Every structure is written in C-alpha cells, then in structure tokens.
Amino acid sequence: MNMEMLITGVLLWGLVHLMKSVTPGLRASIQSAVGEGPHKGLVTLLLLVSLALMIFGWRSTTAEFVYDPPSWGRHANMTLLFVAILLLGAAQGASRIRQWIRHPMLTGVLIWAVGHLLANGDNKSLILFGGLGLWALISIITVSRNEGVWVKPAKIATAGREMLSIAIVVILYAVLMLVHPWIAGVSVVGG
Template identity: 80%
Template sequence: MEMLISGVLLWSLVHLMKSVTPGLRASIQSAIGEGPHKGLVALILLGSLALMIFGWRSATPEFVYDPPTWGRHANMTLMFVAILLLGAAQGASRIRQWIRHPMLTGVLLWAIGHLLANGDSRSLVLFGGLGLWALISIFTISHNEGAWVKPVKIASIGRELLSLVIAAVLYAILLFVHPWIAGVPVIAG
C-alpha cells in the first residue's frame, strides 16, 4: 500500500506546485532551466504512474465500506462522461462553455464513479486521493486565474460528433484493457 500512497502523493504534489507554490516552481525552473525542468517533471510523473499501477496491483484490498448496488452502473456511465470531458479539454468544444476545467472535472468524475463501485482500501487511496487532487486543483487554478473567461472559439457540430465517436472508441478500449491495467475485469464473465 505504501507504493500506491507514494504514487498518489507524488502525482498530486508535482501537479499542485504550479497552482499552490508557483514561486518554488519558478525558482526550480530558473535554477535548472525550462527544458530540464519539464523533463524532470515528466520523469517524476511517469514514476508516480508506475508507483500507482504497481502499488495498486501489489496492495491487498481490505474492506472499508459497502458500495451501493447501483454504484457499478453509475461508474460505467460516469466513465464515458469522464472520457468525453478529457477529450473536450484538448481543443475547442461546446463543453468548455459550461465547464471551466473539463480535464480535472473528468478526473473527478472518474474518481467518484470508481468510489461508487468499489469499497476497498486501495480504491479509497487511489480514487479518493486523485479525486481530492482534482478538486483542490480546480479551486486553486480558478483562484489563481481569477474570473472565468469562457472560450470564444467553439467546435463545429461535426467536431462534437467526432468527439463522441472517439470517446466511445476509447471507452471500448478501456473496457478491454482494464483487466491488464488494474487486474480487475469491468464486466464479469
């Protein structure tokens, strides 16, 4: 479980540096340069992902709470919405007219969905920890940026439909690879 906790903390701390401690981030960047700083951050984030994946797979899940019977179905729905939001964060989208931080909101929905479907200790650490990181990030980034200025550029209907198709394909791929990533099948055979 220590590996999983370390991975979640490392991911969260590195991401929160920009919005919580911008002075510290800037001083590190000026000391080692922008390129090496980006490389270091990328390596740390890859390391944190490895810690989370291997930590998840090696942790023994212990019962913490009983998820609702409808939680698994809610998670399946929230996952599609989360994927759609992650895509909306990548470019022009009508979704960005309604949601200020679509990527972080997608991560938050991913976390909530998984907490509704799972009631074990490792789920609480991984999904609760990353959900909390996403929520804190939404507030700190919004505070630093000030009043929300909605994007002027919106996507065409064709682009929005393409986003739905891409989200559906990614959703199907995730259903297929989930057992190999998490060690847990999404659909029980």
C-alpha cells in the same frame, strides 16, 4: 510496502501537479535554477515514477474492504466513466462543453474518481481514487483562484467536430473496457 508504494505514487502525482497552482514561486525558482527543458524533463520523470508507483502499488496491494459500495455503484461508474472520457476529450480543443465547464479535464478526473469510489469499497480504491479525486478538486479550486474571473473560450467546435469527438469517446470507452483487466487486474464486464 505495497500500500506505501500506492500512497507515495498518489502523493507524488498530487504534489508535482499542485506545485504550479499552489506554490508557483517555488516552481519558478526551480525552473530558473535548472532551466526550462530540464525542469520539464524532471516533472515528466516524476509523473512517470508516480504512475509506476500507483500501478504497481495497486496491483500488489491486497484489497481490504472499508465500506459497502451501493448495489448500483458499478453501473453508475460505467456511466460516469463515459462522461469523464468526454470531458477529458473536451479539454483537448474547442468544444461546446468548455462553454459550461471551466476545467473539463480536472472535472473529468473528479468524476472518474467518484465513479470508482461508488463501485469499489476497498482500502486501495479509497487511496487511489479518493487521493486523485481530492487532487482534482484542489486543483480546480486553486487554478480557478489563480486565473481569476472565468472567461469562456470564444471558439467553439463545429457540430461535425463534436460528433467526431463523441465517436472517439465511444471507441476509447470500448478500448478501456477491454484493457482494464491488464491495467487494474479487474474485469469491468462480468464477474
């Protein structure tokens, strides 16, 4: 039952998010039937349910090892996490990163997932990080297909704004290291 919660949460997250890029007609018909506000509320509710299912499913599933992660995987994951947070931040506004990466948020999620798969070789990691990484990859492909030719943003951030972004990333990175045991039940540093 616990693994089923985790799988359901990952599938629900992916399906709700992919509806916009894979089945835009269905999404539009649902939105026109219930209205824009209720549709947004329903999407938010489904995403919150998916997060709860993933968190509770993860925390209550016993890990069974599927593969041996590389010995350097944990250190790679810690580095990739910093890059992922930087990309997630770049998606929030003007950034020079957006001149090089079309979908910084989805790319950040994909990097986060790959990093965690390098550090963990158990069944629940494979479901959570593999599933969310696959969702991010499919989203990058389908959103790019729907948007057509990439037009790089004309606006870029100032050097001061970029430095502020890096400072925020460092703070968020440190906070995530501290709260990781309460979120995932696993300490990042040490044991």
